[in-house]
Amino acid sequence: MTAPIHGGFTYDQMQDLLNRACTAVGLDATDAELMRGQTNAVIRLASEPVVVKIARNGTNLQEVHRTVRFVRWLMDLGFPTVPLYRPEAQPLVIDGHPVTLWTYLPQPRYPVPAGAIAKPLNVLHSLSQPPVALDPLNVCAAIRHSLDSITTLRQDELDFLNNRVGSLQQALTGVTYELESAVLQGDPQHGNALHDGERAVLCDWDSVAFGQPEWDLVTIEVHCRRFGYGTRHYNQFAEAYGWDVTQWPGYPVLRDLRELRMITTNASKATHEPAKLSEVQRRIDGLRCGDLGQRWNIL
Template identity: 55%
Template sequence: MTASDRIAGGYSESELQYLLEGAGAAAGLDCRDADLLRGHTNAVVRLRHEPVVVKIARRGTPHQEVERTVRFVRWLMEKGFPTAPLHPVAVEQPLVVDGAAVTFWTYLPQPAEPVAAVQLARPLAALHTLPVPDLGLPQHDNVTAIRRSLTSIATLPPEDLVFLSEQADILEKELKDVTFGRPMGLIQGDPQHRNALHAGGDAVLCDWDTIAIGHPEWDCVTVEVHCRRFGYGVDHYTRFAEAYGSDVRSLRGYDTLARIRELRMVTTNARKVRHAPWTLEEVQRRIEGMRQGDAELPWSIL
């Protein structure tokens, strides 16, 4: 497999190769010369000799979570929803190889340009109108996720951990005063440019690990944060808001939602530093920007 010397999905390159070969053998797929596409969370590998992307869940991910994701995506596919499709293979998905949950997805060729935020508007708005299926989906809870990450961070100095914990306390109190404009329902949980793919001139959503029940505003503020922090610009998000039909920046309490979303992103990445030590500098740069109250500091993608 073509990959860097960095750990992907919590696995070394040799471990990842072993898992990929085992999954390929069970599913009847040719996994030679595969390419690692992404590895900061899950290990996502494109097969060169098959129209397939293999996703190996991050080390320690409960199989039940991946099973729930598979059931949800099958439900979306039955409804004709614009989602990246599971690939038909000769094994039940997820396939468990040496404790790791593996799923197979149909490869969709991509142009050089990533999906634009405005292309997220239509599928995201459609998702927010779907009924909630009886699949045991979790409640979206950013604050709990932040606190869970804080207990697992082992690479930051104590003063950074204290600062992040204090921010969580402050924002949790502020959140109680936020009045959401829309009822709870299905949300993607992490909609962004890299969690969508071009498909037939439109865009489809992918990476459904964060699917949950929550207020749609959480999805919209995630798009806004990514546009603002990763160099896309204000106009890029404004076009999304116009196409979606509402602008989360007009919500009283938007600032609280945005800061909570950013805090979750920072603490999640800080938790992963032990498996990705090269990301520590960027994580600490983001924390310092938060200390300074710099809402416009550009972030580098991890």
């Protein structure tokens, strides 16, 4: 197989990187299975309960080092996170590709319910400052960065998205937060939490940042509403967390910014993953007509 898989690799490139990473830490890559391949190639080994995550060439190595140090800190605290496998050996760098290794946790067929995500997220938001410098959350800057890299949308669609982020950035100046600044997961949702026996653990710390917990909470609400989990799932989350972001006056602004971030991120990826384009354009059409209940397809 020579065609690129998601993540920008060809199969042969991915297999070579995997073999070399496994050799470096004494693991066997035979019969490994590609679990996910979007921004990163995420591969489950058959020989050991280990997941190997291979990042694109050009990924910021300093950020990967930060993520590893941060997760090691969480592990030392006993925080409910998917643990690194042999954290002292990480990250590996193979031909410019940062590689991290994680403990594989077998999963049932059903995702972690939103209510179960509340406890680890609440604990995260209560932690002290970590011994790792975290970037301050800046959603508007991230949206504009994605907009600058989009090559697949029509000009009228780009104009709409640019105007929308400008309006929301202005509206954000009038938002008064109620919760104290905290460590943020950055993208907490059903896909970034796993079952670990009877408890839920968080995973995928690439978006970890420092900022207002309201951002994490509105992400859960958006995922429940847009991806079919429904009001009951969100209400269980809000009750378990102890605070309902939808009852806060700043909710509409953060909701709209979170949804815009999700759209522009996927629009920027559509250059290399054209199958995403039709769903991105459908979401934009929904925003234009103010359809807050439009069901989104997972990309």
